[in-house]
């Protein structure tokens with residue numbers, strides 16, 4: 001288990017073949033580029049999961065985020081893998097977080113949340129990264145460490161493979177999509193805006209998925225089966241300059257797949273995004289109609305950098321099926337233990353849609369708070 005996947009190899013091989021026919025290849029060297037570039041903020045045809053920067057200049061950042069969250073038999077576990085092509089001046093919380101001298105632009109972060117609440121978190125310094133575009137999917141190859149991801153051309157499935165014995169990690173993650181992709185304000189179709197807020201782009205290729213990871217962490221084998229998710233972010237200005245606070249999360253509540261943002265900039269201007277799908281169909285995808293507020297441990301809104309961790313989040317979203325009123329309750333802290341600008345949690349969610357019966361599920365949400 002947890003090593004080489006022949007199926008993934010074949011998928012990748014086919015992807016490379018496709019790229020020879022109509023694809024495009026981008027190489028991202030480990031040092032910031034001096035070539036001027038522009039961040040794409042409009043969705044082009046056949047490019048949903050593709051890089052949105054041609055070069056990663058100083059102050060620029062981009063990443064592909066994958067997760068699986070699980071509550072099998074009452075055991076809450078998670079795996080998150082982030083493939084960065086980011087400078088530490090661009091995604092500027094990386095600087096203080098990464099325990100590596102001069103981290104590469106091509107950085108990988110792996111985080112495992114164990115059932116007992118302990119966390120494994122490692123960064124891998126990549127020597128370079130290559131992205132092969134095929135349809136709406138992309139294959140990202142980080143040859144050293146031996147890591148790659150592939151999202152299918154039609155975004156129906158995705159895989160991540162990571163073989164990094166130097167940090168005691170190896171494993172595979174597979175996602176099968178259960179909800180259609182979208183941007184901040186619309187279902188995914190060419191021409192939509194991908195601007196979540198000025199200088200911050202976002203697209204969500206896998207809002208919800210059936211997911212399975214088979215991993216080995218420091219010699220211990222673990223299978224994490226549950227819900228999966230994959231999105232990507234990018235920007236052309238230091239991340240902490242673009243926003244003051246942000247709540248982001250994804251959840252499966254009964255048959256509903258939910259993705260949300262509720263943010264504030266330094267002028268107090270709020271921007272949000274709400275997405276709800278059911279039975280593989282989008283009910284709502286818009287940049288309004290959501291409110292996420294922390295509770296517990298003296299939490300106030302907007303959150304501040306040195307606030308203690310809240311116990312959870314109250315979430316309301318407007319949908320054509322009625323108002324979603326849900327509570328995300330923290331089970332484990334996955335990242336950012338204690339105080340600081342960033343936290344991510346694994347949660348239970350309970351709530352109602354249109355005042356109907358109580359529904360339950362699994363969620364993950366994060367908080368950025370840059371002001372003290």
Ligand SMILES: *[C@@H]1O[C@H](CO)[C@@H](O)[C@H](O)[C@H]1NC(C)=O
Pocket residue numbers: 030031100101102103104105125126127
């Ligand atoms: C990480 O990679 C960068 C770019 O190749 C290199 O300059 C740096 O020394 C590396 N850091 C470590 C700790 O290996």
Ligand SMILES: *[C@@H]1O[C@H](CO)[C@@H](O)[C@H](O)[C@H]1NC(C)=O
Pocket residue numbers: 114115116117118220
């Ligand atoms: C928690 O679980 C992990 C994985 O099984 C294990 O390595 C670690 O020692 C455990 N920690 C505690 C405090 O029990």
Ligand SMILES: *[C@@H]1O[C@H](CO)[C@@H](O)[C@H](O)[C@H]1NC(C)=O
Pocket residue numbers: 316325326
């Ligand atoms: C949401 O549910 C909570 C707890 O059941 C309740 O106190 C609150 O009034 C509800 N809010 C809305 C907007 O329906």
